[in-house]
Amino acid sequence: MSEATLSHKRPLGLNILIVGFIVIWVILAAFPFLWTVWGSFKVEPDFFSRESWWNAILGTYTQRQNDGSSFTGSGYYGAWVTKEFWRAVFNTAIVTVSVTVISLTLGTLGGYALARSGQRYAFWILILALVFRAMPHITLVSGYLLPFFQLNIWGVLPTSIIVLVAINQPFTLWMLHSFFLSIPKDLDESAMVDGCSRFEAFRRVIIPVMWPGVVTTGLFSFLLAYNDFAVTSMLLSADNQTMVPKISSFLGSVQEQGNVMFAVAAVVSATVPLFILVLFFQRQIVSGLTAGAVKG
Amino acid sequence: MPHKTFFAFILPSLIAMVLFIALPIVSVVVQSFHVEHGRILVEVESCQPFGGCTKETRVDTAAMAALKAEQPMGQFNGFGTYLNRGHLAVNEIGAILANNNGFGDVVTRIYNLPFYKALSFTLVFCFVVTPLAMALGFAIALAVNTLPKVTKGPVIFFSLLPMIITPLIGSLILYWMIQPNGIIGASLRHIFSDPTLSLRQSPQLTWFSLLFYGVWTNAPFSFVVFYAGLQTVPADTLESAMIDGASRWERIRYIVIPHLAPLATFVALVQLMDNFRVFEPIVGFSAEANATSLSWMIFNDLAGDAQLFGSAGATSVLTIIGVVILLMPVLVRTWREFNHKVV
Numbered sequence: 316m317s318e319a320t321l322s323h324k325r326p327l328g329l330n331i332l333i334v335g336f337i338v339i340w341v342i343l344a345a346f347p348f349l350w351t352v353w354g355s356f357k358v359e360p361d362f363f364s365r366e367s368w369w370n371a372i373l374g375t376y377t378q379r380q381n382d383g384s385s386f387t388g389s390g391y392y393g394a395w396v397t398k399e400f401w402r403a404v405f406n407t408a409i410v411t412v413s414v415t416v417i418s419l420t421l422g423t424l425g426g427y428a429l430a431r432s433g434q435r436y437a438f439w440i441l442i443l444a445l446v447f448r449a450m451p452h453i454t455l456v457s458g459y460l461l462p463f464f465q466l467n468i469w470g471v472l473p474t475s476i477i478v479l480v481a482i483n484q485p486f487t488l489w490m491l492h493s494f495f496l497s498i499p500k501d502l503d504e505s506a507m508v509d510g511c512s513r514f515e516a517f518r519r520v521i522i523p524v525m526w527p528g529v530v531t532t533g534l535f536s537f538l539l540a541y542n543d544f545a546v547t548s549m550l551l552s553a554d555n556q557t558m559v560p561k562i563s564s565f566l567g568s569v570q571e572q573g574n575v576m577f578a579v580a581a582v583v584s585a586t587v588p589l590f591i592l593v594l595f596f597q598r599q600i601v602s603g604l605t606a607g608a609v610k611g
Numbered sequence: 612m613p614h615k616t617f618f619a620f621i622l623p624s625l626i627a628m629v630l631f632i633a634l635p636i637v638s639v640v641v642q643s644f645h646v647e648h649g650r651i652l653v654e655v656e657s658c659q660p661f662g663g664c665t666k667e668t669r670v671d672t673a674a675m676a677a678l679k680a681e682q683p684m685g686q687f688n689g690f691g692t693y694l695n696r697g698h699l700a701v702n703e704i705g706a707i708l709a710n711n712n713g714f715g716d717v718v719t720r721i722y723n724l725p726f727y728k729a730l731s732f733t734l735v736f737c738f739v740v741t742p743l744a745m746a747l748g749f750a751i752a753l754a755v756n757t758l759p760k761v762t763k764g765p766v767i768f769f770s771l772l773p774m775i776i777t778p779l780i781g782s783l784i785l786y787w788m789i790q791p792n793g794i795i796g797a798s799l800r801h802i803f804s805d806p807t808l809s810l811r812q813s814p815q816l817t818w819f820s821l822l823f824y825g826v827w828t829n830a831p832f833s834f835v836v837f838y839a840g841l842q843t844v845p846a847d848t849l850e851s852a853m854i855d856g857a858s859r860w861e862r863i864r865y866i867v868i869p870h871l872a873p874l875a876t877f878v879a880l881v882q883l884m885d886n887f888r889v890f891e892p893i894v895g896f897s898a899e900a901n902a903t904s905l906s907w908m909i910f911n912d913l914a915g916d917a918q919l920f921g922s923a924g925a926t927s928v929l930t931i932i933g934v935v936i937l938l939m940p941v942l943v944r945t946w947r948e949f950n951h952k953v954v
Contacts, residue, residue: 457909589776
C-alpha cells in the first residue's frame with residue numbers, strides 16, 4: 316500500500332484520534348505490568364494502600380520499615396527463599412523444556428506425514444485433532460485423575476509432561492502440517508528419485524529446511540506448557556509443583572498471613588521469562604499466529 | 612505416500628492423542644455414570660464401668676476402604692448424577708415451571724441452580740468477549756497500520772503482552788489493581804465518591820471486570836491476525852476506490868472488511884473455543900461467589916477433599932457436548948466442502 320501518499324491526505328483530526336487511541340491501548344496493555352513490577356519492590360501497606368495509591372508510587376511505608384529506602388526486596392526474599400519458589404522455577408524449567416522437545420519431535424513426524432499423504436484418513440485425523448483442540452483441558456483432567464491414582468503415577472513430573480505433550484499435539488500437528496505444505500513436494504520427491512527412502516529424504520532434505528517452522532511452533536508449545544494451570548495444578552503433588560500452581564497455592568496460605576507481597580514477587584518473577592520471549596521472538600510469534608490463520 | 616510409511620510417521624503422535632485425549636473422554640463418560648459409595652454405618656456398643664452402655668452409630672472405615680478398593684469408581688448411578696440438583700436439575704426446574712410468579716421469577720430461580728449459573732456465565736463470556744475483542748483488535752490493527760515504521764515494533768511488542776501472559780497471572784495482576792485498596796479500585800471510589808464501592812461485591816461488577824479481563828487478553832490475537840491480513844489488502848483495489856471517490860469509511864466497509872472476512876471466521880472460531888473453557892480468571896479474581904463457569908465447576912469438584920469424580924464427570928460430559936455444539940457449524944461446513952471436493 317502506498318503509505319506515504321495515503322497519510323498525506325489524512326486530516327489532522329483523524330491523526331490525533333488514531334494516535335490517542337494507540338496511546339490509550341498501549342497504556343492499557345502495558346501499565347498493569349509496569350505497575351506490578353514497581354509495586355513488587357514495596358511493602359504491603361504501600362502496594363495495597365488503604366489511604367492513597369500515591370503511597371505505592373512514593374513508598375511511604377516502605378521507607379518507614381526500611382531505614383529510608385523506598386525499595387525493598389523482602390517480597391522476593393520471602394517468595395524465593397522462605398517459600399522455596401526456586402523449586403517451582405526448576406520444575407517449570409524441566410516441564411517446559413521436555414514438553415517442547417517431545418511435542419516437536421512427535422509433531423514434525425506427524426505433521427510431515429499429514430502434509431504429504433493426501434489420503435482421506437489424513438484429512439479426518441486433522442478434523443479429529445481440531446475437535447481435540449477444542450476440549451477444555453479440565454474435562455480431560457477429570458478423566459485422568461482416577462486412572463492415575465490407580466496406576467500410582469499421580470503427582471510426578473513425567474506424568475504431567477506426557478499429558479501436556481498429548482494436549483499440545485493437535486495444535487502442533489495443525490501448525491506443522493500447514494508449514495510442511497509450504498515446502499515444495501519436489502524437494503523430498505527428487506531425493507527419493509535419487510534413491511532415498513522416505514525417512515532418509517525427511518532426514519536429509521526436510522530437516523535442514525524446517526527450522527523456521529519448528530521454532531515458531533516450539534514457541535507456542537513452550538507457552539502452552541508454561542501457562543498451563545488446569546493440568547499442573549491437578550496432576551502434581553505439592554513438592555513437584557510448577558510456578559503457576561505454586562503461585563495459586565501462595566494465595567491460599569499467604570493471604571492469611573498478610574504476605575501477599577510474596578505472591579506479587581512470584582508473579583513478577585514468572586512474568587520476566589515471557590517478557591524476554593516476546594522481546595526476542597516477536598517476529599516468530601506474529602508469523603506463527605498469522606500462519607495458522609492465513610493458510611488454515 | 613504409502614499407508615505403511617504414513618502410519619510409521621504419525622503413530623507416536625496418534626498414540627499420545629488416543630491415550631491422553633480420547634481415552635480420558637471415555638473415562639469421563641464412565642465416571643459420570645457412577646457415584647461415590649454411600650457410608651457404611653455400624654452400631655457400636657460402648658460400655659463404661661459406671662455410665663452403663665450406650666449405642667453409637669459410626670462410619671465403618673475398614674469396610675469403606677475395602678469397598679473402595681474393590682470398586683474404585685463407586686457404585687453405578689445411571690443418569691442420576693446428570694439429573695440431580697447440581698447438574699441439569701430436572702425436578703427443580705419442573706417445580707419452578709409448575710409454580711412461579713411470572714417469567715422473571717423463573718429466570719432468577721433457574722439461574723440460582725449451580726449448573727445453569729455456570730452455563731450462563733460461560734455463554735455470556737463466550738459471546739460477549741469474542742465479538743468485542745475482535746472489534747477492538749480490528750480497530751487497533753487499523754490504527755497501527757497507519758503508524759510510521761519506527762513506532763510499529765514497540766507498539767506490537769506491548770500489544771502482545773496481555774495475550775502471551777499466563778491467564779492466572781494476568782488475572783491476578785488486574786485483580787490486585789481493581790481491589791478497593793489497589794490503584795483502579797481506589798480511583799473508582801474517588802471518581803464516583805462512593806467509599807463502599809467494590810468491584811467484588813456486586814455480581815454485575817464482578818461480571819463486568821471478568822469480561823473486561825477477557826477483552827483485554829483476547830484483543831491482541833485478533834489484532835495480530837487482522838494486522839497481517841491488512842498487509843495483503845490489494846493496493847490497486849484501494850486506489851481505484853479512491854479514484855471513484857470512496858471515503859475512508861467506505862473503503863474500510865466495502866474493501867477491507869470483505870477482504871478480512873475469512874480471517875474473521877478463523878479468529879472467531881479459535882476465540883470461541885478458548886473462551887468456552889474460561890476458568891483461570893475466576894480463580895484469579897476469586898469471583899466464584901458471583902460468577903462460575905463450567906470448567907470452574909469441574910475444578911471445584913476435583914479440588915475439594917472429597918473428590919467428586921461422578922459429579923465432575925457429568926459436568927465434563929455436558930461441557931464436551933457444549934463444545935461439540937459450538938463446533939457443529941464448522942464441522943458441517945468442512946464435511947460439505949470435503950464431499951464437494953471428492954465428487
